[in-house]
Amino acid sequence: MLIVSGTLPDRLSSRGTIASETGGIAWLPFERAEIARRISTGEVVFVDVTADWCLTCKANKALVLDRDPVVTALGRPGVAAMQADWTRPDEAISRYLEGFDRFGIPFNVVYGPGATEGIVLPELLTADAVMDALHRARTREFSRTE
Secondary structure, eight states: OOOOOTTTOOOOOOOOOOTTTTTTTOOOOOOHHHHHHHHTTTTTEEEEEETTTOOHHHHHHIIIITTTHHHHHHTSSTTEEEEOSSOOOHHHHHHHHHHOOSSSSSSEEEEETTTTEEEEEEEEOOOHHHHHHHHHHHOOOOOOOO
């Protein structure tokens, strides 16, 4: 491992694992109807509403989403990562946010057989919060207001 000026390479997480060179997550485009279809087949769906102008979104990506263990978990079979790009106004994304009484981003939700209404994550993501939601969505019933 190369360490320059006492810093770790960008691809190296604080846990010492390396995320994929390309960012790792194969994002699917946001389609609200596709969420229900995937849940019905037993999949877990992670939705990331983001925008190029959102600094907190960029921080979440760099510090959590593009690092292990999250990048690996989102790439596993039975898990779909769906991204809603709100860089430009989009009515479908706006209506989706309004359904959760939200009007800004970042906004992340995890759905699954055990969380059909979704588990809303905090604006500032942590690996533990994402991993816990992925596990809960797969295994038990939770409401989105929890």
